[in-house]
Amino acid sequence: MPIAAPLLLSALMFAAGVYGVLVRRHGVMLLISVELMINAANLNLITFSQLLRDPVGNILVLFIIAVTAAEVGIGIAIVMMLYRQRSTVAVDDLQLMKW
Amino acid sequence: MVSGGIRQIAYLIPILPISAFFLIVFFGKKTPGKGAPIGILFTGTAFLIGLGCFADAISRGGIVEKSVTWINFPTFHLELGIRVDGLASMMFVVVCLVSLLVQIYSLGYMHGDVRYTWYYAMLNLFTGSMLVLVIANNLVQMLVGWELVGVCSYLLIGHWFEEKENSDAAIKAFLTTRTGDLGFDVGIFVLIVGAGTANIGVLQSRVAAGSVSTLVITAGAILLFAGAVGKSAQFPLHVWLPDAMAGPTPVSALIHAATMVTAGVYMVARIYGLFSASHAALAVISVIASITMLMAAVLACVQRDIKRVLAYSTVSQLGYMMAALSVGAGVAGVFHLWTHAFFKALLFLGSGSVIHAVHSNDMHEMGGLRKYMPITYGTFIIGSLALAGVPPFAGFWSKDEIVASAYTSGHKLVFVAALITAFLTAFYMARACTLTFFGDYRRRATAGDDHAHLPHESPRSMTTPLLILAVLSVVAGFVGIPGHNVFEKWVPVGHPHEGGFVAWIAAMSILIAISGIALGWRMYRGAAFGFGVVDPLERLGPLYRAALRRFYIDDLYLAAIVRPVQYGLSNFVYKVLDQKVVDGAVNGAALATVELGKAIRTTDERGVDGVVNGFAWLTNKLSFGLRRVQTGNVQRYAVGLFVGVVIVAAVLIGGLR
Numbered sequence: 001m002p003i004a005a006p007l008l009l010s011a012l013m014f015a016a017g018v019y020g021v022l023v024r025r026h027g028v029m030l031l032i033s034v035e036l037m038i039n040a041a042n043l044n045l046i047t048f049s050q051l052l053r054d055p056v057g058n059i060l061v062l063f064i065i066a067v068t069a070a071e072v073g074i075g076i077a078i079v080m081m082l083y084r085q086r087s088t089v090a091v092d093d094l095q096l097m098k099w
Numbered sequence: 100m101v102s103g104g105i106r107q108i109a110y111l112i113p114i115l116p117i118s119a120f121f122l123i124v125f126f127g128k129k130t131p132g133k134g135a136p137i138g139i140l141f142t143g144t145a146f147l148i149g150l151g152c153f154a155d156a157i158s159r160g161g162i163v164e165k166s167v168t169w170i171n172f173p174t175f176h177l178e179l180g181i182r183v184d185g186l187a188s189m190m191f192v193v194v195c196l197v198s199l200l201v202q203i204y205s206l207g208y209m210h211g212d213v214r215y216t217w218y219y220a221m222l223n224l225f226t227g228s229m230l231v232l233v234i235a236n237n238l239v240q241m242l243v244g245w246e247l248v249g250v251c252s253y254l255l256i257g258h259w260f261e262e263k264e265n266s267d268a269a270i271k272a273f274l275t276t277r278t279g280d281l282g283f284d285v286g287i288f289v290l291i292v293g294a295g296t297a298n299i300g301v302l303q304s305r306v307a308a309g310s311v312s313t314l315v316i317t318a319g320a321i322l323l324f325a326g327a328v329g330k331s332a333q334f335p336l337h338v339w340l341p342d343a344m345a346g347p348t349p350v351s352a353l354i355h356a357a358t359m360v361t362a363g364v365y366m367v368a369r370i371y372g373l374f375s376a377s378h379a380a381l382a383v384i385s386v387i388a389s390i391t392m393l394m395a396a397v398l399a400c401v402q403r404d405i406k407r408v409l410a411y412s413t414v415s416q417l418g419y420m421m422a423a424l425s426v427g428a429g430v431a432g433v434f435h436l437w438t439h440a441f442f443k444a445l446l447f448l449g450s451g452s453v454i455h456a457v458h459s460n461d462m463h464e465m466g467g468l469r470k471y472m473p474i475t476y477g478t479f480i481i482g483s484l485a486l487a488g489v490p491p492f493a494g495f496w497s498k499d500e501i502v503a504s505a506y507t508s509g510h511k512l513v514f515v516a517a518l519i520t521a522f523l524t525a526f527y528m529a530r531a532c533t534l535t536f537f538g539d540y541r542r543r544a545t546a547g548d549d550h551a552h553l554p555h556e557s558p559r560s561m562t563t564p565l566l567i568l569a570v571l572s573v574v575a576g577f578v579g580i581p582g583h584n585v586f587e588k589w590v591p592v593g594h595p596h597e598g599g600f601v602a603w604i605a606a607m608s609i610l611i612a613i614s615g616i617a618l619g620w621r622m623y624r625g626a627a628f629g630f631g632v633v634d635p636l637e638r639l640g641p642l643y644r645a646a647l648r649r650f651y652i653d654d655l656y657l658a659a660i661v662r663p664v665q666y667g668l669s670n671f672v673y674k675v676l677d678q679k680v681v682d683g684a685v686n687g688a689a690l691a692t693v694e695l696g697k698a699i700r701t702t703d704e705r706g707v708d709g710v711v712n713g714f715a716w717l718t719n720k721l722s723f724g725l726r727r728v729q730t731g732n733v734q735r736y737a738v739g740l741f742v743g744v745v746i747v748a749a750v751l752i753g754g755l756r
Contacts, residue, residue: 021737022734095731
């Protein structure tokens with residue numbers, strides 16, 4: 001089975017996610033970027049699960065999708081609370097926990 | 100050399116009184132009798148052992164010598180030992196007996212004294228020290244006893260140190276005898292270096308064998324004699340003994356008449372083998388002894404203080420003993436030491452009894468005491484006759500032996516000096532007895548103080564020793580009667596000496612003694628002295644005045660030694676050495692300490708505190724810089740996170756490869 005394509009795709013997705021996390025200021029975009037990185041990891045897991053004929057990778061991905069759903073729920077809730085409190089979701093304005 | 104017998108335990112003789120000293124010092128005040136019974140008991144025991152030793156020495160003769168190692172140098176061996184022969188045994192008896200009698204006498208004389216217990220402690224320490232000196236078998240050990248008796252003498256002369264006169268006398272006695280002791284010290288060194296031993300027996304046998312150079316013998320003998328000059332109050336170091344009369348009278352009897360001052364004579368007799376080997380030393384001794392006996396006898400004639408008469412008499416008689424030793428009549432000298440100890444102790448204790456009754460030392464205030472103090476009177480007269488050399492009293496036999504020996508050995512100077520001294524001795528004793536015991540009691544007329552009541556006889560504790568000593572003053576000479584002289588067998592000193600008796604000399608010395616007494620009696624019989632009344636001797640004019648000033652010897656010492664030392668040396672020591680050097684050193688040390696303290700403070704404040712504060716400051720600055728890292732910006736943190744992950748990944752991948 002050719003794995004170069006899925007791995008390349010996974011790498012690109014992860015790189016895009018990293019870029020998003022480091023560069024985008026919008027809180028929701030940050031969450032989306034994190035989601036992109038998680039899914040890149042998921043793709044990687046599925047690829048190797050298929051290559052190695054090992055179902056553990058698939059199972060683990062199912063768990064991750066479940067946990068990520070919960071995480072996104074909390075993340076979105078935080079962003080909404082932020083917006084209500086501060087009227088902004090730009091992360092570089094949120095610098096209360098500094099020296 | 101003999102062994103066995105009681106002389107084996109002779110070392111107990113000095114140990115007993117010294118133990119008594121410690122017991123009295125530590126427990127005396129708490130025991131009944133305030134320590135006096137301890138002293139009397141211990142000295143009495145020592146006396147009994149001493150008597151046993153003398154008996155053993157008489158019956159068997161010879162020398163008992165025992166020693167243990169004291170100090171062991173690689174080149175020189177020093178022992179701690181005893182050497183008990185007839186001479187030492189005789190001294191045991193004299194020292195212990197006189198000490199015992201003086202201690203009994205002091206029960207009455209010193210009753211109620213402020214330092215009664217201390218007085219008894221010192222008497223015992225003195226007795227023990229004197230016995231250490233006597234028993235020693237080597238010169239270094241003898242020096243220990245020699246210096247100890249000097250210290251005791253100092254302390255006892257200054258017993259009533261509250262009066263400056265007394266403490267001055269004590270200091271004078273100590274310093275003067277120390278001056279002579281310097282010679283004694285050097286003499287011991289000379290002999291140790293030159294003869295290789297300090298042991299008295301070995302030293303004398305080496306001298307006899309001729310293995311010691313003449314120079315060493317002469318130098319050693321003269322230097323040792325310098326010590327005797329100080330201790331036995333010979334000219335020119337005699338000046339301390341009359342002043343030593345500032346001490347309590349029993350002390351004068353024990354220390355400054357019977358025992359300590361005879362230490363010099365004893366020392367010369369003890370190592371007579373050394374002295375008799377040097378003609379030069381003997382010549383020096385004979386000259387000094389002749390000057391001493393004559394000068395002291397003259398001075399004794401003009402004294403008003405009864406104790407000073409006896410003091411100068413002691414100086415004079417010590418000169419007699421030294422003179423005997425210097426003419427080769429060692430036995431005669433020691434014999435005179437033996438008899439003199441008894442009658443001079445008797446005279447001193449008798450004068451103490453008189454002083455106790457009259458409360459004055461001045462003979463011009465006495466007179467007529469014959470009626471009030473019969474026992475003191477009788478015993479004092481016996482002592483005086485013994486001292487004046489009237490037969491059959493003890494002094495006659497010993498004195499006559501010395502005079503005769505001086506004649507037969509051809510020492511004209513000593514012979515003439517001894518005869519003149521004998522006359523003067525008889526004269527001044529007759530003067531003292533007449534002034535004290537005859538005529539009328541003059542104290543009432545001259546002084547109107549509280550003690551003006553009539554004198555009375557002293558208590559039994561004081562008269563008993565007088566009686567015992569009076570008996571001894573009569574009989575002590577009988578052991579040395581010419582023709583039946585057992586004393587020279589008991590106490591062999593030097594070579595057996597012939598010609599200790601010449602009939603015409605004996606007759607002449609009796610005549611001289613009687614004429615001296617007669618002159619004294621005639622001149623002072625009718626004397627009625629009061630204040631301002633002249634002494635008949637004042638007719639002698641300049642000689643009398645010079646004698647009153649002690650022939651200006653004390654003045655000379657005062658001007659030539661004491662004042663320069665006092666104003667020159669002492670001033671220099673005080674103003675320069677003490678104030679500048681010693682104080683300078685002390686102040687300098689203080690200043691240096693302050694400066695050092697300041698320097699240390701600076702180091703502490705700048706250096707140590709600087710390091711500590713510096714670290715604090717550095718930490719502070721660093722943390723101020725470092726806290727900027729915590730910006731609160733999540734994305735910056737994420738950058739760090741990713742950079743870290745990349746580094747870890749790179750390391751892991753690199754590690755796999």
